[in-house]
Amino acid sequence: MTQTQAKTPFKPVSPVNSKAEQGSLEQFMDDPIEFFGHSMTQMQTIPRDELEALQKQAIAIRFKQHYEAIPILRKLADRLGITEVAEFDDLAPLLFAHTAFKSYPSALVDNKRFDLMTQWLDTITAHDLSHIDATGCTTIDGWLDLLDRETPLNVITSSGTTGTLSLIPKDKNAATEGMYIWKMYLFQTFGEEPGEAELDPKVDVIWPTFSSGKLGHLRIADMVKNGFTGGDPTKFHALYSDAIDTDLMFLASKMRMAASRGELDRLVIPDELAERKDEFIAMQMRQPDEMQAFFAELSESLKGKRIFMTGAFPIMYDIAKAGLERGISNVFAKDSAILTGGGMKGVALPDNFMEVIQDFLGCDRIQMGYGFSELSAFHFACTEGRYHVQPWVIPILLDPDTSEPLPRDGRQTGRSAGYDLLNKSHWGGVMSGDEVTIDWNFICPCGQTSVAFEADIVRYSDKEGVEDDRITCAATHEVHNEAVNFMKQVEM
């Protein structure tokens, strides 16, 4: 990505007729960073009517592209008789729930039919996977590594207690782009056009979890490592040196399922994992020492440095609490960049958890964000605590019972859904399990003129007291340990 001077970010858009205007629409769709001149201020101040006109043209084009390229979208649209998308509400029947990303039979994984898994994945992504030969794969990680090597995809996984993993085919490019956007929002100040210092700061990265893995929040480790440090691997400081093993996570998820059905005795541990039992145990044993070393590094060589650190609330809180218990506080430079969010994810944190995090970090600002993994975009909170929607995302609020779109007018509370134009590798129209509120007529006093989510965001499953079927990123460590502990008990 080249860094040019900020330039006129957009042209008035009326019906597209000239080539130049066509070009600007394409840039808006395909390279919004360039389109908005690398400026988060411009991203958040484009007049709403202009933005909506651009978005409507963009979704019409993207629908046609993805209708051709993504079989399940074609199937759905054909079944519903939808041939074009012109208005935002036209997207509503075409939104995918998270279930679309785990609609393969999990028996395919048990039976190591990664050839069929590839065929399934081919139906949900815009990239052609027909040339991929996955017959030799014996593990999920092995299969995902193959896809990493031979396709433009970086598939991310989430993990569920229902015994299946969601697999979301993300683009490698989109992830790099996403990190760049994070940097824009973390280091730029709203209302000021960015200079060199804001556009490419190089900082140490504090990574409060496992070094890598295929889970959504671990995938970004590599991006952060390259995107924030100026490519210097010694500036990346992870709590644990190891990777989260996807197959072990899958076993853990099946284990929870089997336990709830009283049939743990029938759980089969695949040979590929059984052979690595000692490796996993050694990894578990290393963790206390690694945590000790992590805090030693923080309080010695990283003390007072400008850093970037990100993690969901519970992870940030756990680290802060562990640090404070070791007598470490006010660790980093005031102008460090901290990004957190993700809701409580079913974890009970004390009321003062933000103070605890702040005491430990010692930074001036803790940036909050809202997003969900099916949608790539992350929406950053403003000084008023509202999450301003990124210009390439069309938020859609749904009636939680009927899934009908709510009016785009007045103050509405409903199920959060949306269309993300940057999701080029999979259909960008997805639904979350979150209840959100948007006041469509409201202009936030923070100065950003974009539409914004109000601060109160809850998962419907938390609200209704239903057991959530997802293992949240906060529980990754715990679940990983459950699986290792189970393997320890079993004679292999």
Next chain:
Amino acid sequence: MSAAYTVPLFLRGQVITDNLVTFGTRSRGDEFAAPDMSKYVDRLPLATPMEMQDLYELSFDEILDVLERLGEALVLETNPHLQEAFAAACLANPLPVEMLRNSYQILGPLFSRAAVTEMAETQVGLNYLNGWVPQPLADGREIRVRAFGSRVLHIPAGNGGLVSAVTILRSVITRSDVIIKVPSNDPLTAVAIARTLADVAPGHPITKHLVVGYWKGGDLTVEEALYKPENIEKIVAWGGLASVKHVTKYIQPGLELIALDPKRSATIIGAEAFVDEETMREVAARAAVDIGVANQEGCANARVIYVLSGTDADGVENANRLGQMIYDELIALPEFMSTPPLYPNRELFESLESSRLVETFYKVIGGEQREGAIVVSQIDEAVDYSPMLSGRVANIVPVDSIEKVTRAVNAYTQTIGIYPESLKRELRDVLPLFGAQRLTSLGYACNVTVSMPQDAIEPIRRMCKWIVDEECDPDVVIPLWKLGSAGQAAQAAADLVTL
């Protein structure tokens, strides 16, 4: 928000509606009121077990009389208590009105002389309930055994008034002293039966040994005061894993748990179903009933249906055809039996929509209006979301052999509906080893009777205390205190060994 209805405390004949506090219902918005149980908890148990003596002065004939009069008074059209309970259930329960009405119309007949006598005779034995049953033993002594009632706390499930009626019947025939904690989604049925009992038999010992009330599960002020061996001897807990697990923390010597915990059911259809079109239609009609009755809210309903059709192209095609027939029958079921669900499970229907787009593995029939649906797996695996199946959504799984099915049966598998009978006889000695508890003819999964074991236990016998009176004649049974000589001692030792 004001309370939509009140759940009174029925305290041994007295109806209490003071000290009301409000609670939320499981369905949207409504609240209900009930007396603050922390103010009454001390009065719930019997002051002393001696007070149960009056139950033992009753003849069984008199018990039958009272229950018969109770049953005759349980007529929805004329009984205001039942009408009130029906109105509350319409607010508190996810089932549609017609189905709830039906569940109240079937209550009366359960209390008939014939029905009660059959339950008492087959599930305990009238002779054990009404007196001491003598039995001579090999060593010469005579034992006499009697089934005594106990002080029982019931935590029934809320899916239908039947459970409340059965709970009361089981308690009365065993001459138990009973406290019922009503479920929030069936708040008034047990109260209505109790109040009707007080109307037809005021001051009667049966009425005086019945307490019905509501407190929130997990309310420690009530639970810790009440769930103690000095107050109750047994807890009969139905319902979800979490609530049953919660109760286990009160279990200790002297306080026993009878757990009727959450169950799932399965269905197995043999290759015989496909011999001709007519047979297929009958099988489809039977399977549809097993799926659809009471909108698949019950544990006995069919959910995953294994079909021994084979998994080759013809086999899968047969499974698809059967799926279509079952779907047609399912949506044609009469309203009092089955309707589209009022509150469809969103997550389930979204999983269904996702399966619909993966035709290689699944064929989804219906479901677009959330009216119910059949998912036919195109491989020999159930859908990964099978634990969620409800609201008239079933999964047909074609298999090549029965081994695939037995692997899916576990301790949580209550009912297995099977077609044809010959296959059931073939499987009945095997499936129980994996955990199956009740095998029945296809089409009868939800057509239950109370005169049989439940969840592989005999709950009514478990509710009883089995007391022994033994009489030993020293001339026949070796008197240990007379063992003087070595010879006698050796003989006695030999005799003891034979025991």
